Each structure stands twice: as structure tokens, then as C-alpha cells.
Amino acid sequence: MTYAWYPGCSLRGTGRAYEESLLAVFKALGVEVEELKDWNCCGSTTYLSVDELTSYALVARNLALAGREKRDIVAPCAACYMVLNKTHHYVNDYPDVKLAVNRAMQAIGLVYDEKVKVRHPLDVLLNDVGVKAIKEKVTKPLKGLKVAPYYGCQIVRPYATFDDQANPVAMDRLLEACGAKVVHYPLKTTCCGGSQKGALPEVGLDLIHYLLSEAKRQGADVMATVCPLCQFNVEAFQQDAASVRPAVSMPVVYFSQLMGLALGCSAKAVGLKRCLVSVEPLLAEKEIAYA
Amino acid sequence: MVIRRIVKFEAERDPDFANWVTRMAGGERIRHCLQCGQCSGTCPLSLYMDHTPRQLMHLAREGFKEEVLTSSAIWMCTSCYACAVKCPKKINITHLLYAFKERAITEHRYPKRFVVAVLARQFARMVNKSGRVTESRLMLKVCLRTTIVRILGLTGIGWGLLRTGRMGFGNEHIEARNDLVKIIESVRATRKELAL
Numbered sequence: 159m160t161y162a163w164y165p166g167c168s169l170r171g172t173g174r175a176y177e178e179s180l181l182a183v184f185k186a187l188g189v190e191v192e193e194l195k196d197w198n199c200c201g202s203t204t205y206l207s208v209d210e211l212t213s214y215a216l217v218a219r220n221l222a223l224a225g226r227e228k229r230d231i232v233a234p235c236a237a238c239y240m241v242l243n244k245t246h247h248y249v250n251d252y253p254d255v256k257l258a259v260n261r262a263m264q265a266i267g268l269v270y271d272e273k274v275k276v277r278h279p280l281d282v283l284l285n286d287v288g289v290k291a292i293k294e295k296v297t298k299p300l301k302g303l304k305v306a307p308y309y310g311c312q313i314v315r316p317y318a319t320f321d322d323q324a325n326p327v328a329m330d331r332l333l334e335a336c337g338a339k340v341v342h343y344p345l346k347t348t349c350c351g352g353s354q355k356g357a358l359p360e361v362g363l364d365l366i367h368y369l370l371s372e373a374k375r376q377g378a379d380v381m382a383t384v385c386p387l388c389q390f391n392v393e394a395f396q397q398d399a400a401s402v403r404p405a406v407s408m409p410v411v412y413f414s415q416l417m418g419l420a421l422g423c424s425a426k427a428v429g430l431k432r433c434l435v436s437v438e439p440l441l442a443e444k445e446i447a448y449a
Numbered sequence: 450m451v452i453r454r455i456v457k458f459e460a461e462r463d464p465d466f467a468n469w470v471t472r473m474a475g476g477e478r479i480r481h482c483l484q485c486g487q488c489s490g491t492c493p494l495s496l497y498m499d500h501t502p503r504q505l506m507h508l509a510r511e512g513f514k515e516e517v518l519t520s521s522a523i524w525m526c527t528s529c530y531a532c533a534v535k536c537p538k539k540i541n542i543t544h545l546l547y548a549f550k551e552r553a554i555t556e557h558r559y560p561k562r563f564v565v566a567v568l569a570r571q572f573a574r575m576v577n578k579s580g581r582v583t584e585s586r587l588m589l590k591v592c593l594r595t596t597i598v599r600i601l602g603l604t605g606i607g608w609g610l611l612r613t614g615r616m617g618f619g620n621e622h623i624e625a626r627n628d629l630v631k632i633i634e635s636v637r638a639t640r641k642e643l644a645l
Contacts, residue, residue, distance in 0.1 A: 251474070266628040
């Protein structure tokens with residue numbers, strides 16, 4: 159079964175390494191994906207606060223396009239994943255929303271398809287591929303690497319479809335299958351501040367500092383993320399956070415970058431050079447071999 | 450020292466606003482609010498808000514329109530949905546805050562030059578026009594419309610992103626841009642018809 163790949167805007171910008179590494183992981187594990195033809199932006203949570211109804215209709219275009227291809231969507235970005243799922247919920251629950259969406263789709267010659275499932279790569283990797291199959295494909299185990307699994311908000315909230323809302327474990331299981339040691343990380347679903355860093359620096363920087371210092375306190379060497387905004391915030395603003403709070407430096411990567419390395423993908427294939435806080439010295443120190 | 454009356458009289462409330470809140474998609478459960486405060490307790494930003502989420506719920510359903518729409522709190526929400534999943538009455542608080550923001554924008558009540566509000570409008574404008582968002586261009590637009598000095602603070606990170614190939618200035622867009630125009634027009638017509 160081939161999935162409709164919905165990268166979203168961030169994975170074409172700051173989150174480029176997320177798309178590169180996920181596609182490398184999918185390839186290594188035989189998960190077939192093909193980019194959803196002419197997909198459009200999900201509007202994120204931002205568009206929802208400008209024009210909610212139009213936002214659903216714009217999102218529905220993607221669901222309709224996938225429905226036409228008879229494919230389920232795989233959406234790696236937390237905001238895309240949440241907003242696509244939310245649209246299904248609101249169209250289903252509210253007749254007015256349904257009417258507006260159906261008419262908008264009619265206007266562009268498409269049909270909204272409620273059967274299109276929106277899935278996250280964590281879900282696909284854990285439940286379709288499975289831990290056993292992943293373990294068999296691991297050639298360069300991440301032995302001795304201590305990872306803090308940071309899920310952020312919107313993968314599990316408000317629509318937890320494949321994991322627990324307060325204590326998700328999908329990423330933990332996947333990284334363990336790759337030989338890493340996953341540390342206890344109580345802040346795994348705590349907010350990174352989203353785009354508040356831009357508006358109220360002191361608020362955003364505090365949250366970023368807590369996330370980093372707790373990961374350090376739990377003994378983590380590196381933080382693994384599943385959301386392009388989390389990854390960007392926690393990685394890019396480490397220096398800024400150090401200006402208001404004690405400095406904590408830690409590489410912050412996408413979980414798929416670590417998985418890719420374990421599955422034998424090259425450093426280039428998983429976009430390792432795109433890190434602002436390089437993870438390579440750490441891998442060398444831990445004597446973790448990678449292609 | 451400015452002395453002003455803080456307590457409002459019942460006649461100063463706006464019942465239309467309360468009706469609008471309870472009638473909107475996702476707003477029907479606001480009457481069930483117990484004022485338990487789980488939302489404010491779990492909110493990572495409530496420490497900085499002028500009205501906490503619990504207060505906003507009560508103000509909104511009682512028709513304190515002015516307080517709700519001019520509140521800084523609605524612009525602080527990061528959409529983490531912690532309140533929505535904690536609420537024992539299953540009120541989608543995060544969702545209601547989107548609606549307050551939308552209304553504040555429509556009625557031009559949002560704080561001028563405030564980054565979150567500017568970002569929201571520029572974001573939507575870009576999606577309407579191109580169908581996709583180019584992050585670097587969006588950031589530039591937001592900086593130009595708020596404080597241009599902000600760009601200086603971001604140069605270090607900007608350089609890092611350029612160096613690692615994470616920032617492009619190309620204009621991402623979809624092929625069927627005409628679809629966007631048709632969708633927006635269609636929704637506008639439906640909204641008018643249903644008086645939403």
C-alpha cells in the first residue's frame with residue numbers, strides 16, 4: 159500500500175532534514191510513499207485564528223486530493239497532522255462546516271473524502287512496520303546513546319489516535335529498537351512555546367530552557383523530536399536562552415535522523431549537516447559508527 | 450493614579466456576544482464550564498495572561514465582549530491543547546480562543562504591531578495567494594510590519610539556517626492557484642447564506 163506523502167511547508171524550509179531523513183527511513187524499511195500531487199498548506203493553527211471556516215475548506219482540498227488517489231495521508235509535521243485530523247472531526251460533527259466544505263470542493267471539481275485516514279510516521283513505523291522488523295534491519299545500532307524523546311503537543315493533543323495523551327511511547331519504542339537508551343523524560347509533551355518566542359522572548363526562552371535542562375538532568379545526550387517547530391525552537395534558541403537562564407547545550411535532532419543512521423543510511427541522506435548544534439562530535443565520542 | 454470602576458454592571462454585558470459564543474461550532478459546551486481551573490493550571494502561558502483561560506471562559510459566556518476581545522491572553526495561546534484535553538467538561542478551549550482571535554481581527558481589535566496578530570494575518574494572506582508558505586519570506590514580512598530591529602536579533606540564526614541550507618527565498622506555491630480563489634469565494638457565499 160502506497161501512502162500519500164504530505165510534507166507540509168516547514169519540511170520544505172527549516173525542517174528539510176525531517177523530510178530527507180524520513181524518506182530515507184521509509185526507503186530502508188520498504189514503506190512506500192508518493193508525494194500528494196499539488197498539496198496545499200494546512201493553514202496550521204495560525205489560519206484557524208484568521209478564518210476558521212475557510213481553513214477547513216483549504217485543508218479539505220488535500221483530503222479530497224488523497225481521496226481521489228485512494229490513498230491515506232502520512233503527515234509528519236505536528237501542526238499538519240493535527241489540523242488535517244481536526245478538519246475530519248469538525249466536518250463530521252457540524253453540519254454547517256460540512257456544507258461549506260462540500261460546496262467549496264464542488265467549486266473546484268473535487269469530492270471531500272471522509273474515509274481518508276491521516277496518519278503520523280510514528281504510527282506507521284510502529285504499527286505497520288513494527289518493532290521486530292525494524293530491529294532486523296538495524297545495522298548500526300545507537301549503542302550507548304541516551305536520548306530524551308520530545309513529542310511536543312499536537313501529535314497527541316487533542317486527537318490521540320495511536321498513543322497516550324500524557325505519556326506517549328511510540329518514539330521511545332522506535333528508538334529503543336534502534337539500540338538507543340531512552341531516558342525518562344517527564345516533559346515529553348510539554349509545550350515548546352510555539353511561535354511565542356517571536357512575540358514574548360522571555361516566555362518562549364523560559365520554556366525552551368526547562369525542556370533542555372530537564373533533558374540534561376535526566377542524563378540525555380541528545381533530544382529527539384517529531385515536530386519541525388519544536389526542533390527549531392529548542393535547537394536554534396539555545397544561545398538566546400543562555401542569555402536569560404543557565405546555559406544548556408544539546409543537539410536536537412529529528413527521531414528519523416537517528417533511526418536513519420541506525421538503519422545504515424548515510425549522514426548526508428538523513429541531513430545530519432543541517433543541524434545548528436552538531437550531533438557528530440557526540441556520535442564520535444560514543445563511538446557510534448554510521449555510514 | 451487613575452481610579453476606575455472594575456466591577457461591571459449587568460447592563461454593560463453584550464448578550465449577542467454570549468449567544469455567538471454558545472452557537473458557534475465547538476462553543477456549545479461552554480455553558481457546562483464548572484470554573485474548576487484545570488485549564489489555567491495546565492496552561493504553560495497562563496502565568497503571563499491578563500485573564501487566565503478559566504476567566505476567559507466565564508467572561509465569554511456571560512457576554513463580556515470587550516474584556517475577551519481586547520485580552521492579551523487570546524494572543525498568548527500556543528495551541529498546545531493542554532487545556533482542551535484536561536477539561537472535565539470537554540470544552541475545546543483552544544478552539545474557542547481561535548474564534549476570539551478571528552473575531553478580534555475582523556473587528557480590528559487586535560493589538561497593532563503585535564507579532565502574533567501580524568503573523569496570523571500575513572500567514573493567511575500568503576496561503577490565500579500561493580497555497581503554500583515560504584517560511585523565510587513570511588518572517589521577513591512579519592519583521593517589516595512589526596519592529597524592523599527584530600531582524601538584527603535573528604541574523605545569527607538566519608546565517609546558521611542559510612549555511613545549513615534550511616532557508617530558501619524561492620516562492621513556494623501550488624499549481625492550481627485558481628482553486629484557492631474558488632474555495633475562498635465559495636466559503637464566503639456559504640457563510641453569507643447561513644449567516645454564520
